[in-house]
Amino acid sequence: MSNGRYDIAVVGGGIIGLSTAMLLARRLPRPKIVLLEKEDDIAQHQTGHNSGVIHAGIYYAPGSAKASFCYAGSKMLRRFCDERGIPYETCGKVIVAVDDDEVPRLMDLHERGRMNGVAGVEVIGPERLREIEPHAAGIRAVHSPETGIVDYAAVARAFAHELTGNGGEVLTRAQVIGLDADREGVRIRTSLGEVTASLLINCAGLYADRLALDMGIEPGLRIVPFRGEFFSLTPESSRLVNGLVYPVPDPRLPFLGVHFTKRIDGTVEAGPNAVLAFAREGYRSLDVDAVELWETLRYGGFWRMARTHWRSGVREQYRSAVKGRLAKSLQTLVPEVRKDDLVNRSAGVRAQAVDVKGRLVQDFAIVQGPKSIHVLNAPSPAATASLAIGSRIVDLAQEY
Numbered sequence: 001m002s003n004g005r006y007d008i009a010v011v012g013g014g015i016i017g018l019s020t021a022m023l024l025a026r027r028l029p030r031p032k033i034v035l036l037e038k039e040d041d042i043a044q045h046q047t048g049h050n051s052g053v054i055h056a057g058i059y060y061a062p063g064s065a066k067a068s069f070c071y072a073g074s075k076m077l078r079r080f081c082d083e084r085g086i087p088y089e090t091c092g093k094v095i096v097a098v099d100d101d102e103v104p105r106l107m108d109l110h111e112r113g114r115m116n117g118v119a120g121v122e123v124i125g126p127e128r129l130r131e132i133e134p135h136a137a138g139i140r141a142v143h144s145p146e147t148g149i150v151d152y153a154a155v156a157r158a159f160a161h162e163l164t165g166n167g168g169e170v171l172t173r174a175q176v177i178g179l180d181a182d183r184e185g186v187r188i189r190t191s192l193g194e195v196t197a198s199l200l201i202n203c204a205g206l207y208a209d210r211l212a213l214d215m216g217i218e219p220g221l222r223i224v225p226f227r228g229e230f231f232s233l234t235p236e237s238s239r240l241v242n243g244l245v246y247p248v249p250d251p252r253l254p255f256l257g258v259h260f261t262k263r264i265d266g267t268v269e270a271g272p273n274a275v276l277a278f279a280r281e282g283y284r285s286l287d288v289d290a291v292e293l294w295e296t297l298r299y300g301g302f303w304r305m306a307r308t309h310w311r312s313g314v315r316e317q318y319r320s321a322v323k324g325r326l327a328k329s330l331q332t333l334v335p336e337v338r339k340d341d342l343v344n345r346s347a348g349v350r351a352q353a354v355d356v357k358g359r360l361v362q363d364f365a366i367v368q369g370p371k372s373i374h375v376l377n378a379p380s381p382a383a384t385a386s387l388a389i390g391s392r393i394v395d396l397a398q399e400y
């Protein structure tokens, strides 16, 4: 830690904090920037536990921040990867309707994709689907040729490299434990000691609401952790999938439904589901943090959400507990996949904001406070959109 006094402190060494800090160091004249991360290394939470998809921007409501940042961010991300030699692949994706009931929703998605300017997105019939994904079942599909895959932890490391190359500091094992704003700036107590900054940017992912509350900002929402569990396909069954095969999602939920994802290392993953986690960093079903669970349970918004979505919640818990049930869901997309093809269970935890009325916040949420900016909802496709979100935060930071 230099003398502990900075112009800007960014909390969170995930892809959003890192892209923001990197762009600040690139765009502002000689700022003193520190990035504070509580873990031993960067990208240990959502950024290192996701599906690795560069979304093209089909799903999101036209005019929303998700739609515009995903569209712009995916282009910025590819350019960044090209410049740094980070491997990515534009493998394309199909969203598959398996019965007539799903077709109207599929057509809505196609229309959304078109309105969001997604290149090449088209509705295809079963013959074309079989050419792209010979083992997928479906009566119609939306094909998005521009969707791609990348390793977001590698992207985050490249952001950190550029940040430090431009004079920024990255402090790991620096958990922020207290915040106070006064006329001088923000006093930030960390597990490594105190630092001060004129501006604090909160990109703490699963803990972003807590930091906002610490700064005296009532954000009107709370982060509810939703675990997404994955399996890998065995090498023999991986040949059943060429790229990305998704179901038609439930439009009431911000999750995309369990799907098949080719990874940049050539393996194929199946998942993720979306089950309530009993700890913000609860990667296993038995991980319970009593304080965090209590925080969730005494939040009125949680119970209002539960009243609306309890059926899908129970279904997801069951599918999480019974592997055969997950295999059944996957078989609707690719019938040849067997339960025994699913190996090496792993998980990520999504930071999903829920508002006081119990609504799952659909759009990205960035809130400004005195001497601070808070990223309060940045679930998928925030990794895709990270450079666009970072640019937006830099614009906001220039107002301070």
Ligand SMILES: Cc1cc2nc3c(=O)[nH]c(=O)nc-3n(C[C@H](O)[C@H](O)[C@H](O)COP(=O)(O)OP(=O)(O)OC[C@H]3O[C@@H](n4cnc5c(N)ncnc54)[C@H](O)[C@@H]3O)c2cc1C
Pocket: 011, 012, 013, 014, 015, 016, 017, 018, 036, 037, 038, 039, 042, 043, 044, 045, 046, 047, 048, 049, 050, 051, 052, 053, 054, 055, 174, 175, 176, 177, 203, 204, 205, 206, 207, 208, 228, 229, 272, 347, 348, 349, 350, 351, 378, 379, 380, 381, 382, 383, 384, 385
């Ligand atoms: C299962 C899953 C699949 C996904 N798939 C995709 C996908 O295919 N494509 C896509 O675009 N997006 C995807 N996402 C979403 C994407 O991963 C996230 O939107 C993105 O990583 C969010 O980045 P972040 O920096 O906000 O959060 P994080 O990566 O969680 O980073 C937050 C950081 O803050 C640190 N922190 C928290 N509290 C403190 C504190 N008090 N002091 C210091 N540091 C602190 C944490 O340790 C963490 O490193 C997926 C997410 C999940 C969970």
